[in-house]
Amino acid sequence: MAFEGLSEKLSAAFKRLRSKGKLTEADVRQAMREVRLALLEADVNYKIAKQFVNDVTERAIGSAVLESLTPAQQVIKIVNEELTALMGGEQSRIRYASKPPTVILLCGLQGSGKTTHAAKLALSMKKQGKRPLLAACDVYRPAAIKQLQVVGEKAGVPVFEQGQGDPVKIAKAALHHAKDHGSDVLILDTAGRLHVDEALMDELKRIKAAVEPDEILLVVDAMTGQDAVNVASSFNEVLGIDGVILTKLDGDTRGGAALSVRAVTGKPIKFAGTGEKLDDLEPFHPERMASRILG
Numbered sequence: 001m002a003f004e005g006l007s008e009k010l011s012a013a014f015k016r017l018r019s020k021g022k023l024t025e026a027d028v029r030q031a032m033r034e035v036r037l038a039l040l041e042a043d044v045n046y047k048i049a050k051q052f053v054n055d056v057t058e059r060a061i062g063s064a065v066l067e068s069l070t071p072a073q074q075v076i077k078i079v080n081e082e083l084t085a086l087m088g089g090e091q092s093r094i095r096y097a098s099k100p101p102t103v104i105l106l107c108g109l110q111g112s113g114k115t116t117h118a119a120k121l122a123l124s125m126k127k128q129g130k131r132p133l134l135a136a137c138d139v140y141r142p143a144a145i146k147q148l149q150v151v152g153e154k155a156g157v158p159v160f161e162q163g164q165g166d167p168v169k170i171a172k173a174a175l176h177h178a179k180d181h182g183s184d185v186l187i188l189d190t191a192g193r194l195h196v197d198e199a200l201m202d203e204l205k206r207i208k209a210a211v212e213p214d215e216i217l218l219v220v221d222a223m224t225g226q227d228a229v230n231v232a233s234s235f236n237e238v239l240g241i242d243g244v245i246l247t248k249l250d251g252d253t254r255g256g257a258a259l260s261v262r263a264v265t266g267k268p269i270k271f272a273g274t275g276e277k278l279d280d281l282e283p284f285h286p287e288r289m290a291s292r293i294l295g
Protein backbone atom coordinates (compact mmCIF):
# COMPACT_ATOMS: atom_id res chain seq x y z
CA MET A 1 0.00 0.00 0.00
CA ALA A 2 1.09 3.57 -0.65
CA PHE A 3 2.78 5.61 2.07
CA GLU A 4 4.32 2.65 3.89
CA GLY A 5 7.84 4.09 3.90
CA LEU A 6 6.61 7.56 4.81
CA SER A 7 4.43 6.23 7.62
CA GLU A 8 7.29 4.20 9.06
CA LYS A 9 9.73 7.10 9.03
CA LEU A 10 7.26 9.54 10.53
CA SER A 11 6.31 7.13 13.25
CA ALA A 12 10.01 6.58 14.11
CA ALA A 13 10.55 10.35 14.36
CA PHE A 14 7.48 10.78 16.56
CA LYS A 15 8.45 7.85 18.78
CA ARG A 16 11.72 9.62 19.58
CA LEU A 17 9.80 12.81 20.36
CA ARG A 18 7.38 11.00 22.66
CA SER A 19 10.18 9.34 24.56
CA LYS A 20 11.48 12.75 25.60
CA GLY A 21 8.64 14.01 27.74
CA LYS A 22 9.52 17.70 27.92
CA LEU A 23 10.53 19.11 24.53
CA THR A 24 12.95 21.87 23.60
CA GLU A 25 12.92 23.90 20.44
CA ALA A 26 15.95 21.90 19.30
CA ASP A 27 14.05 18.63 19.75
CA VAL A 28 11.26 19.91 17.54
CA ARG A 29 13.69 21.13 14.89
CA GLN A 30 15.46 17.76 14.88
CA ALA A 31 12.15 15.91 14.46
CA MET A 32 11.17 18.27 11.65
CA ARG A 33 14.43 17.57 9.85
CA GLU A 34 13.47 13.90 9.93
CA VAL A 35 9.96 14.72 8.69
CA ARG A 36 11.40 16.74 5.82
CA LEU A 37 13.68 13.86 4.81
CA ALA A 38 10.79 11.40 5.02
CA LEU A 39 8.68 13.64 2.75
CA LEU A 40 11.50 13.97 0.22
CA GLU A 41 12.03 10.22 0.19
CA ALA A 42 8.29 9.81 -0.45
CA ASP A 43 8.87 11.95 -3.56
CA VAL A 44 7.13 15.07 -2.29
CA ASN A 45 8.12 18.18 -4.20
CA TYR A 46 11.05 19.77 -2.33
CA LYS A 47 9.56 23.26 -2.08
CA ILE A 48 6.38 21.80 -0.68
CA ALA A 49 8.31 19.71 1.85
CA LYS A 50 10.29 22.75 2.96
CA GLN A 51 7.23 24.96 3.31
CA PHE A 52 5.38 22.23 5.14
CA VAL A 53 8.15 21.78 7.70
CA ASN A 54 8.46 25.54 8.17
CA ASP A 55 4.72 25.86 8.81
CA VAL A 56 4.68 23.01 11.32
CA THR A 57 7.81 24.28 13.10
CA GLU A 58 6.43 27.78 13.41
CA ARG A 59 3.30 26.47 15.09
CA ALA A 60 5.11 23.85 17.19
CA ILE A 61 7.81 25.91 18.85
CA GLY A 62 5.30 28.26 20.44
CA SER A 63 5.15 28.14 24.25
CA ALA A 64 1.60 26.76 24.21
CA VAL A 65 2.94 23.57 22.66
CA LEU A 66 6.31 23.21 24.37
CA GLU A 67 4.93 23.93 27.82
CA SER A 68 1.85 21.79 27.45
CA LEU A 69 1.53 18.51 29.36
CA THR A 70 1.82 16.41 26.19
CA PRO A 71 4.09 18.37 23.86
CA ALA A 72 4.91 15.47 21.53
CA GLN A 73 1.22 14.76 21.11
CA GLN A 74 0.61 18.42 20.26
CA VAL A 75 3.35 18.37 17.62
CA ILE A 76 1.88 15.26 16.01
CA LYS A 77 -1.54 16.88 16.01
CA ILE A 78 -0.11 19.90 14.20
CA VAL A 79 1.52 17.61 11.62
CA ASN A 80 -1.83 15.91 11.11
CA GLU A 81 -3.64 19.22 10.64
CA GLU A 82 -1.01 20.58 8.26
CA LEU A 83 -0.99 17.35 6.20
CA THR A 84 -4.76 17.62 5.88
CA ALA A 85 -4.50 21.27 4.85
CA LEU A 86 -1.76 20.41 2.34
CA MET A 87 -4.14 18.02 0.59
CA GLY A 88 -6.88 20.64 0.45
CA GLY A 89 -8.56 20.31 3.85
CA GLU A 90 -12.09 19.46 2.89
CA GLN A 91 -13.20 16.69 0.56
CA SER A 92 -13.79 18.12 -2.90
CA ARG A 93 -16.81 16.71 -4.70
CA ILE A 94 -18.05 16.59 -8.27
CA ARG A 95 -20.09 19.66 -9.16
CA TYR A 96 -23.22 18.48 -10.87
CA ALA A 97 -24.81 20.76 -13.45
CA SER A 98 -28.05 22.39 -12.35
CA LYS A 99 -29.47 21.35 -15.70
CA PRO A 100 -28.44 17.79 -16.67
CA PRO A 101 -26.54 16.26 -18.26
CA THR A 102 -23.43 16.99 -16.24
CA VAL A 103 -20.50 16.74 -18.64
CA ILE A 104 -17.26 15.30 -17.28
CA LEU A 105 -14.18 15.39 -19.49
CA LEU A 106 -11.51 12.89 -18.50
CA CYS A 107 -8.01 13.54 -19.74
CA GLY A 108 -4.55 12.26 -19.01
CA LEU A 109 -1.53 10.49 -20.40
CA GLN A 110 -1.72 7.03 -21.92
CA GLY A 111 -1.63 4.30 -19.30
CA SER A 112 -2.65 6.61 -16.46
CA GLY A 113 -5.85 4.62 -15.98
CA LYS A 114 -8.22 6.94 -17.82
CA THR A 115 -10.46 4.35 -19.47
CA THR A 116 -10.62 2.23 -16.32
CA HIS A 117 -11.53 5.28 -14.25
CA ALA A 118 -14.16 6.46 -16.72
CA ALA A 119 -15.94 3.19 -16.00
CA LYS A 120 -15.24 3.32 -12.25
CA LEU A 121 -16.72 6.79 -12.08
CA ALA A 122 -19.74 5.75 -14.17
CA LEU A 123 -20.32 2.73 -11.94
CA SER A 124 -20.13 4.75 -8.73
CA MET A 125 -22.58 7.31 -10.14
CA LYS A 126 -24.92 4.56 -11.29
CA LYS A 127 -24.88 3.19 -7.75
CA GLN A 128 -25.97 6.66 -6.58
CA GLY A 129 -29.01 6.38 -8.83
CA LYS A 130 -27.69 8.41 -11.74
CA ARG A 131 -27.88 7.45 -15.40
CA PRO A 132 -24.40 7.94 -16.83
CA LEU A 133 -23.32 7.61 -20.44
CA LEU A 134 -19.72 6.90 -21.43
CA ALA A 135 -18.39 8.28 -24.70
CA ALA A 136 -15.38 7.01 -26.64
CA CYS A 137 -13.43 10.05 -27.85
CA ASP A 138 -10.08 8.24 -27.96
CA VAL A 139 -10.13 7.54 -31.67
CA TYR A 140 -6.47 6.86 -32.34
CA ARG A 141 -6.29 3.36 -30.97
CA PRO A 142 -9.11 1.09 -32.16
CA ALA A 143 -8.43 -0.98 -29.04
CA ALA A 144 -9.33 2.01 -26.87
CA ILE A 145 -12.93 2.07 -28.10
CA LYS A 146 -13.22 -1.67 -27.58
CA GLN A 147 -11.72 -1.33 -24.09
CA LEU A 148 -14.28 1.30 -23.11
CA GLN A 149 -17.06 -0.93 -24.41
CA VAL A 150 -15.75 -3.83 -22.35
CA VAL A 151 -15.49 -1.86 -19.09
CA GLY A 152 -18.78 -0.07 -19.83
CA GLU A 153 -20.51 -3.44 -20.15
CA LYS A 154 -18.93 -4.62 -16.91
CA ALA A 155 -20.24 -1.50 -15.18
CA GLY A 156 -23.64 -1.87 -16.84
CA VAL A 157 -23.33 1.60 -18.37
CA PRO A 158 -24.05 2.42 -22.04
CA VAL A 159 -21.17 3.48 -24.26
CA PHE A 160 -21.52 5.96 -27.11
CA GLU A 161 -19.06 5.53 -29.98
CA GLN A 162 -18.74 6.52 -33.60
CA GLY A 163 -15.59 4.62 -34.48
CA GLN A 164 -12.49 6.52 -35.42
CA GLY A 165 -14.02 9.81 -36.51
CA ASP A 166 -13.32 13.36 -35.34
CA PRO A 167 -13.24 13.37 -31.52
CA VAL A 168 -14.75 16.87 -31.33
CA LYS A 169 -17.73 15.83 -33.44
CA ILE A 170 -18.08 12.60 -31.46
CA ALA A 171 -18.12 14.56 -28.18
CA LYS A 172 -20.87 16.83 -29.52
CA ALA A 173 -22.87 13.88 -30.83
CA ALA A 174 -22.48 12.15 -27.47
CA LEU A 175 -23.89 15.22 -25.73
CA HIS A 176 -26.93 15.20 -28.05
CA HIS A 177 -27.34 11.49 -27.45
CA ALA A 178 -27.19 12.00 -23.67
CA LYS A 179 -29.86 14.70 -23.87
CA ASP A 180 -32.08 12.64 -26.16
CA HIS A 181 -31.85 9.52 -24.02
CA GLY A 182 -32.19 11.04 -20.57
CA SER A 183 -28.61 10.40 -19.44
CA ASP A 184 -27.85 12.78 -16.58
CA VAL A 185 -24.07 12.41 -16.65
CA LEU A 186 -21.86 12.24 -19.73
CA ILE A 187 -18.31 11.00 -19.18
CA LEU A 188 -15.95 11.58 -22.09
CA ASP A 189 -12.93 9.30 -22.39
CA THR A 190 -10.31 11.14 -24.45
CA ALA A 191 -7.05 10.17 -26.10
CA GLY A 192 -3.89 9.92 -24.06
CA ARG A 193 -0.36 10.41 -25.32
CA LEU A 194 2.97 9.28 -23.99
CA HIS A 195 3.78 12.83 -22.94
CA VAL A 196 2.09 16.22 -22.85
CA ASP A 197 2.17 17.51 -26.44
CA GLU A 198 0.62 20.33 -28.40
CA ALA A 199 -1.62 18.13 -30.55
CA LEU A 200 -3.11 16.43 -27.50
CA MET A 201 -3.73 19.73 -25.74
CA ASP A 202 -5.15 21.33 -28.84
CA GLU A 203 -7.64 18.52 -29.33
CA LEU A 204 -8.70 18.70 -25.67
CA LYS A 205 -9.17 22.45 -25.94
CA ARG A 206 -11.41 21.96 -28.95
CA ILE A 207 -13.47 19.30 -27.17
CA LYS A 208 -13.71 21.63 -24.16
CA ALA A 209 -14.97 24.48 -26.34
CA ALA A 210 -17.47 22.21 -28.09
CA VAL A 211 -19.15 20.63 -25.05
CA GLU A 212 -18.34 23.08 -22.19
CA PRO A 213 -17.70 20.43 -19.51
CA ASP A 214 -18.87 20.98 -15.93
CA GLU A 215 -15.82 19.11 -14.71
CA ILE A 216 -12.46 18.53 -16.34
CA LEU A 217 -10.78 15.76 -14.39
CA LEU A 218 -7.18 14.82 -15.00
CA VAL A 219 -6.26 11.20 -14.41
CA VAL A 220 -2.71 10.79 -13.11
CA ASP A 221 -0.76 7.74 -12.07
CA ALA A 222 0.47 8.02 -8.47
CA MET A 223 3.31 5.61 -9.24
CA THR A 224 4.98 8.29 -11.37
CA GLY A 225 5.52 10.53 -8.34
CA GLN A 226 6.76 14.02 -9.17
CA ASP A 227 6.09 13.43 -12.87
CA ALA A 228 2.41 13.08 -11.99
CA VAL A 229 2.54 16.49 -10.38
CA ASN A 230 4.34 18.01 -13.38
CA VAL A 231 1.73 16.55 -15.72
CA ALA A 232 -1.02 18.02 -13.54
CA SER A 233 0.65 21.44 -13.68
CA SER A 234 0.95 21.34 -17.46
CA PHE A 235 -2.65 20.27 -18.03
CA ASN A 236 -3.88 22.86 -15.58
CA GLU A 237 -1.90 25.67 -17.22
CA VAL A 238 -2.90 24.84 -20.77
CA LEU A 239 -6.39 23.40 -20.40
CA GLY A 240 -7.57 24.37 -16.92
CA ILE A 241 -8.63 21.41 -14.81
CA ASP A 242 -11.13 21.16 -11.96
CA GLY A 243 -9.56 18.27 -10.16
CA VAL A 244 -7.48 15.14 -10.28
CA ILE A 245 -8.18 11.43 -10.10
CA LEU A 246 -5.07 9.91 -8.57
CA THR A 247 -4.78 6.28 -9.67
CA LYS A 248 -2.80 3.24 -8.57
CA LEU A 249 -2.60 4.31 -4.95
CA ASP A 250 -2.78 0.62 -4.14
CA GLY A 251 0.65 -0.01 -5.63
CA ASP A 252 3.97 0.47 -3.88
CA THR A 253 3.92 4.14 -4.78
CA ARG A 254 5.72 6.39 -2.34
CA GLY A 255 2.71 8.66 -2.19
CA GLY A 256 4.41 11.98 -2.87
CA ALA A 257 1.96 12.90 -5.61
CA ALA A 258 -0.98 12.68 -3.21
CA LEU A 259 0.74 15.20 -0.98
CA SER A 260 1.99 17.59 -3.67
CA VAL A 261 -0.73 17.83 -6.33
CA ARG A 262 -2.98 20.26 -4.49
CA ALA A 263 -0.19 22.49 -3.25
CA VAL A 264 1.56 22.69 -6.63
CA THR A 265 -1.46 23.06 -8.90
CA GLY A 266 -4.07 24.54 -6.56
CA LYS A 267 -6.48 21.88 -7.79
CA PRO A 268 -7.90 19.19 -5.51
CA ILE A 269 -7.65 15.43 -5.79
CA LYS A 270 -11.27 14.34 -6.05
CA PHE A 271 -10.90 10.58 -6.27
CA ALA A 272 -8.30 7.92 -5.59
CA GLY A 273 -8.02 4.74 -7.64
CA THR A 274 -7.05 1.82 -5.46
CA GLY A 275 -7.04 -1.21 -7.74
CA GLU A 276 -7.86 -2.67 -11.13
CA LYS A 277 -11.42 -3.64 -10.28
CA LEU A 278 -14.25 -1.28 -11.15
CA ASP A 279 -15.25 -0.65 -7.57
CA ASP A 280 -11.72 0.26 -6.54
CA LEU A 281 -12.50 3.98 -6.45
CA GLU A 282 -12.66 6.16 -3.35
CA PRO A 283 -13.64 9.79 -2.90
CA PHE A 284 -10.45 11.49 -1.71
CA HIS A 285 -10.67 12.61 1.92
CA PRO A 286 -7.64 14.72 2.94
CA GLU A 287 -8.28 14.14 6.63
CA ARG A 288 -8.56 10.38 6.35
CA MET A 289 -5.51 10.28 4.13
CA ALA A 290 -3.49 12.27 6.68
CA SER A 291 -4.57 9.91 9.46
CA ARG A 292 -3.65 6.94 7.30
CA ILE A 293 -0.19 8.39 6.70
CA LEU A 294 0.33 9.05 10.40
CA GLY A 295 -0.84 5.51 11.17
Ligand code: GDP
Residues within 6 Å of the ligand: 108, 109, 110, 111, 112, 113, 114, 115, 116, 117, 192, 247, 248, 249, 250, 251, 273, 274, 275, 276, 280
Ligand atom coordinates in the same frame (compact mmCIF):
# COMPACT_ATOMS: atom_id res chain seq x y z
P1 GDP B 1 -5.50 4.63 -20.10
O1 GDP B 1 -4.48 4.32 -21.17
O2 GDP B 1 -5.16 5.89 -19.40
O3 GDP B 1 -6.90 4.56 -20.55
O4 GDP B 1 -5.28 3.51 -18.94
P2 GDP B 1 -6.09 2.18 -18.64
O5 GDP B 1 -7.41 2.49 -18.05
O6 GDP B 1 -6.05 1.30 -19.83
O7 GDP B 1 -5.19 1.58 -17.47
C1 GDP B 1 -3.83 1.19 -17.68
C2 GDP B 1 -3.51 0.01 -16.76
O8 GDP B 1 -3.54 0.41 -15.40
C3 GDP B 1 -4.50 -1.13 -16.87
O9 GDP B 1 -3.79 -2.35 -16.82
C4 GDP B 1 -5.38 -0.98 -15.64
O10 GDP B 1 -5.92 -2.20 -15.19
C5 GDP B 1 -4.39 -0.43 -14.64
N1 GDP B 1 -5.02 0.40 -13.59
C6 GDP B 1 -5.89 1.44 -13.76
N2 GDP B 1 -6.22 1.98 -12.59
C7 GDP B 1 -5.57 1.27 -11.63
C8 GDP B 1 -5.49 1.37 -10.19
O11 GDP B 1 -6.10 2.22 -9.52
N3 GDP B 1 -4.68 0.46 -9.57
C9 GDP B 1 -3.99 -0.48 -10.25
N4 GDP B 1 -3.21 -1.34 -9.56
N5 GDP B 1 -4.02 -0.57 -11.59
C10 GDP B 1 -4.80 0.27 -12.27
